[in-house]
Amino acid sequence: MQKLTRIITLSVALTVVSGCSYVGVYKRDIPQGNLVTEEMVSQLQPGMTQEQVTYVMGRPLLEAPFDSNQWDYVYRLDEAYGGVVQRRVTLTFDPMGRLANVQQQGDFSTDLPLSTDSSLGPAVEGADPLNTLPQENISTQTPETAPAPQPVLRAE
Template sequence: MQKLTRIITFSATLALISGCSYVGVYKRDIPQGNLITQEMVEQLQLGMTEEQVMYVMGRPLLEAPFDSREWDYVFRLDKAYSDIETRRVTLTFDRQGQLTQINKEGDLSKDLPLDTETSLGPASEGTDPLDALPSDSTQTQPPESERAPAPRP
């Protein structure tokens, strides 16, 4: 009987430790789609060409499959410990490629809490990936006697 009690206690403890955790899981904000800001949308004017719109907003995330005159810019921010924020701008062009309609969804006036300064993401082409690493200011140069001699030309 004592052995059975130990087995049950051990099994219950193991189940609690493995399946139930009181320590929270680390989450991070996940931005997806085209970044849309109020400043970008304010630059849009009816009558702009597709090239001008693309210069201001970038390439659209979605083009209507049956009618390429409608462009959708969608941004979704899945905040780690709160709700999901969605922004959408739909632009419609006429047959001559002129902007005729701007539809906005979501609150564009709020600043987005994107932390782009400290994240180590994909490097731009032509940059050294080691330059993106944070530098340690405590490092010192080795003494002159330990330095390798400079190559002779």
Template sequence: MQKLTRIIILSIALLMISGCSYFGVYKRDLPQGNLVTQGMVEQLRPGMSRRQVVDLMGSPLLEAPFDASQWDYVYRLDEAYGDVEQRRVTLTFSGGRVVDIEREGDFSKAPPLGDERGIGPDSEATSADQPTPLDNVTPDRP
């Protein structure tokens, strides 16, 4: 009986710790916020209207709650096994027009947008030999 109890306790203990891994858990890159590229920032000019900014950059991630004259576009990439990269563009408006553009972060290189395979499981149906749904679409003619 005592031997059976030891075997059961040992089995339960092995089962409990088998879910833990010595090598750590899987991590992935975590991008958050507005994607801000150097090309977008280079197109910003003082005197642009709010509508022109929204057309170029999209909606801001942050608007000052008590003063709507400041918009912040923030992009943050928390790399799984690396550093945290953050880019920030702060636009200040006066009379509905951009008067100041502040940049923070490294805009010289494009942020990584994922792996080459894309999102989702691999599928042989999307190989180059088989047509995709867009192959049969004819463009609109003027």
């Protein structure tokens, strides 16, 4: 009986310590797709060329495979301890390659809570990892202020 009690106690302790605990699990926000803001969409005007749209919005996440005149910009933010925020902008171009129609789906009126903290985890693109980049010390010397070269003597 005492051996059975030890086995059960050990099993419960190992289960709690191994990760199957009541403490909780760390979760991260998962952003996917093209970040689309209300400011970007407001810059779109009918008649813009595809190059102008690419300059404002970036390359689309989806291009219709059989119709190159439709571009889809999709953004999805799966919040760790919340819901899912989804935005979609569908742009339609005429046969001449000019913007003809803009369709929006989702709530563009609110800013998205994008975290740029420097906590542990995958690096954010363009971020300085652990602030380890060397500082640039650029000192300009003119020929007048540069030290004169010293002759090298060699023993023979």
